[in-house]
Amino acid sequence: MTDLPAAFAITPAKHPLVGRVTPPGSKSITNRALLLAALAEGTSRLSGALKSKDTDLMARALRQMGVTVEEPDETSFVVTSSGRLQVPAAPLMLGNAGTATRFLTAAVATVDGEVVVDGDEHMRKRPIAPLVDALSKAGVDITSPSGCPPVTVRGTGSFASGRIEIDGGLSSQYVSALLMAAPLAGEAVEVALTGNDIGARGYVDLTLAAMRQFGAQVEEVAGGAWRVSPTGYRATDFQIEPDASAATYLWGAEVLTGGAIDIGVPAEAFTQPDAAAYAMLQQFPNMPAVIDGSQMQDAVPTLAVVAAFNNQPVRFVGIANLRVKECDRVSAIANELSRIQPGLCTEEGDDLVIASDPRLAETLANRNHRVRIETYADHRIAMAFALAGLRIPGIIILDPACAGKTYPGYWKMLQELGVRLEPAEPAPAEVG
Structure with a gap:
């Protein structure tokens, strides 16, 4: 997808995402x-x-x-x-x-x-x-x-x-x-x-x-x-082996929809640190109560979004370095999860605490308003929060083009898996 809209509205997946996807190179x-x-x-x-x-x-x-x-x-x-x-x-x-x-x-x-x-x-x-x-x-x-x-x-x-x-x-x-x-x-x-x-x-x-x-x-x-x-x-x-950080979005989409996405490489074959996220995601909806993100830093946004639907709260520790990435990812994750539902994520020092809710999608299913996710020009915030839209209605991802920093084909890949994306207004229309 070369010409992306200013924002994408994501329609929740009505079926498990199944298919074969080749992640981009690392x-x-x-x-x-x-x-x-x-x-x-x-x-x-x-x-x-x-x-x-x-x-x-x-x-x-x-x-x-x-x-x-x-x-x-x-x-x-x-x-x-x-x-x-x-x-x-x-x-x-x-x-x-x-x-x-x-x-x-x-x-x-x-x-x-x-x-x-x-x-x-x-x-x-x-x-x-x-x-x-x-x-x-x-x-x-x-x-x-x-x-x-x-x-x-x-x-x-x-x-x-x-x-x-x-x-x-x-x-x-x-x-x-x-x-x-x-x-x-x-x-x-x-x-x-x-x-x-x-x-x-x-x-x-x-x-x-x-x-x-x-x-x-x-x-x-x-x-x-x-x-x-x-x-x-x-x-x-x-x-060059496929990108493990990119693979985390596919693993996340798989567990959130009960799907089966073949990426052509077993998780244990990766040499990149972010592949450690696979073991955490495979425990969903019973992810660990504490996850140390220090050695898989780029996977933390994915893990945090998935953790929002977990059966019990999850605390992310060892992630202070996320504050000096493309944006302050600690604050960005807390802000945007709480935009979906107030109090869904809080910062405690440099830790993130996700107030997981396994009924989150059901609770929010009947609401009529939309949530515009600010992506802070950060590719990982955009791609991770798209996963929330697989289960929650009304999720709009602003500036989807920022995903091109590391995964230019991300949105096309989601569409090929059957995810419905529609252009959306980046801000609410003015009344008057």
């Missing part, structure tokens, strides 16, 4: 692979890749720095590089793509010259100070006056050597950014956490696995430190 892995291929000398073919706003922004930035990125089909990139990034003619504008922004902030330290890494108004509110501080202490000439993008990096043509310490408590992307740039240093680099906390550790494991496929030598020397050899990277062909 955004997390695609953006890692694009960068690693750009840092490798030669030509790499990336198969099963995600084509979305976030990956398009990464590809554009790499092209600005002299890398050839071709797209022979809907799920492939062919990347040809000298192994070194060149000075771009203009700032790298990365929208609200957190992975691209964080990863490139470290990678452009290998450029011989000045690079500005910037984003849209949303990205300019997302913190990057821990990564900037770590690079600065390692000797990189880098500035970020606001602690958020834009970031200006004046590189010297190679990455900093020695020990680089990083506070990864706010985001594991800071750690991954340093690790991926490290093989381009002149000597070995040790990347070490300054504390025990790290965002989602599973994403660091994704980074390490991708680096090794491109020829990097990395070893964990302690519980929170990695030694990276100065090997550079070699071009390779790389297969």
